[in-house]
Amino acid sequence: MCRGGRLTALLACLCGVHIVFAPSANANDDQPLWKLPPEVIRDQVSRSVSAGASLKPSAWPNGAKVAVSLSFDLDTEALWLGFYKQSSASYISRGVYGARVGMPRILSLLDEHKIPATFFTPVMSMVLHPDTLQQLLARPQHELAFHSYVHESVNEFKGDEERETYEAALAKFTELTGKRPVGFRSGAWDLSPQTLGIVQDLGFLYDSSLMADDDPYMIVADGVASGIIELPIEWMLTDTPFFQGQWVNRLSPVKATAEVFAIWAEEFDAAYRDGGMFILVLHPQVIGRRPRIELLDRLITHMKSKPGGVWFATHEQIARHVK
Numbered sequence: 001m002c003r004g005g006r007l008t009a010l011l012a013c014l015c016g017v018h019i020v021f022a023p024s025a026n027a028n029d030d031q032p033l034w035k036l037p038p039e040v041i042r043d044q045v046s047r048s049v050s051a052g053a054s055l056k057p058s059a060w061p062n063g064a065k066v067a068v069s070l071s072f073d074l075d076t077e078a079l080w081l082g083f084y085k086q087s088s089a090s091y092i093s094r095g096v097y098g099a100r101v102g103m104p105r106i107l108s109l110l111d112e113h114k115i116p117a118t119f120f121t122p123v124m125s126m127v128l129h130p131d132t133l134q135q136l137l138a139r140p141q142h143e144l145a146f147h148s149y150v151h152e153s154v155n156e157f158k159g160d161e162e163r164e165t166y167e168a169a170l171a172k173f174t175e176l177t178g179k180r181p182v183g184f185r186s187g188a189w190d191l192s193p194q195t196l197g198i199v200q201d202l203g204f205l206y207d208s209s210l211m212a213d214d215d216p217y218m219i220v221a222d223g224v225a226s227g228i229i230e231l232p233i234e235w236m237l238t239d240t241p242f243f244q245g246q247w248v249n250r251l252s253p254v255k256a257t258a259e260v261f262a263i264w265a266e267e268f269d270a271a272y273r274d275g276g277m278f279i280l281v282l283h284p285q286v287i288g289r290r291p292r293i294e295l296l297d298r299l300i301t302h303m304k305s306k307p308g309g310v311w312f313a314t315h316e317q318i319a320r321h322v323k
Helices: 006-015 038-047 076-083 089-113 123-128 130-137 161-177 195-201 257-274 290-304 315-322
Strands: 049-054 066-073 118-121 143-146 217-221 224-230 277-282 310-312
Touching: 049 224, 066 257, 066 315, 076 089, 076 123, 089 130, 089 290, 118 123, 123 130, 123 161, 130 161, 143 161, 143 315, 161 195, 195 217, 195 224, 257 277, 257 290
Parallel strands: 066 118, 066 277, 066 310, 118 143
Antiparallel strands: 049 217, 217 224
16 A cells, blocks of 8 residues: 655555655754754765866867757656646646657757757656657667656655665666666756765766756765766756746746847857856757747757867766766
8 A cells, every 4th residue: 555645655656665764863954054053064064965076078079169968858747747746637738748749849950950969758758658759769869868757856755765766767767768877867956865875876877966067077975976977957057947937836937039048158158168068958848849949949050150169969978078
């Protein structure tokens, strides 16, 4: 029998997870932050996942001036079910749009420009949209990376749920794609105190959920290099805050594409001048709208116009290069 909250029950039933609830191990966790002495706060920060050595390379392949990696979080219905906990037809239809309309436009644009991309995909998106999965598998230049089971938040897991869920989801991912992924991005763009250890144990090469740099860096935990490469993201370099009007969390303002183009092109130009990395995180149900796919087309064209060359790469290619 499945117990616990709605998402917990769903994960436990579908993944066969045995749920274990554990109390907090640190008495300070229950104290307001302003009541803790400075050394306790410092120790808490030092125990957390943090940024270690920069892995920005001295050069990119083929003498390119900048590395660009387009990533797409192929969330489909999983986003609304798992993260927003919405199951109405209206909310679910927004996820359907991503697979039904957004993905064909994205794949067509990438084909036209002959550039690869990385698709972070919840396992349930693969299960719900096998045709979309087959379209990706037919394009081996693209990378399929891990993005949760059903876009659940790591902050909802109890006990061993997170490890057991990811183990089961990873096995299903590998079964459906025929290849074990090397990239991890948390469904909530967040890590629990257990996540990094799980990512290490499951053999991932890199994570792409954190925001401590412009360029690749080594993740440190408890002051020790973890061996996991971080390819950092940034809210300013994703489409959702600019374009995704929604009532669930009162995020409603929508920007004009010209304004967003100016922001993203400015960020790319700075990365180009710096010889760094530019990662853009996009969502098929957002960027796949007609005027916004045109925005992405203009941005790619702008990138290609730069002298000296741009290395368009998957996240895996960048991680292997900087390693």
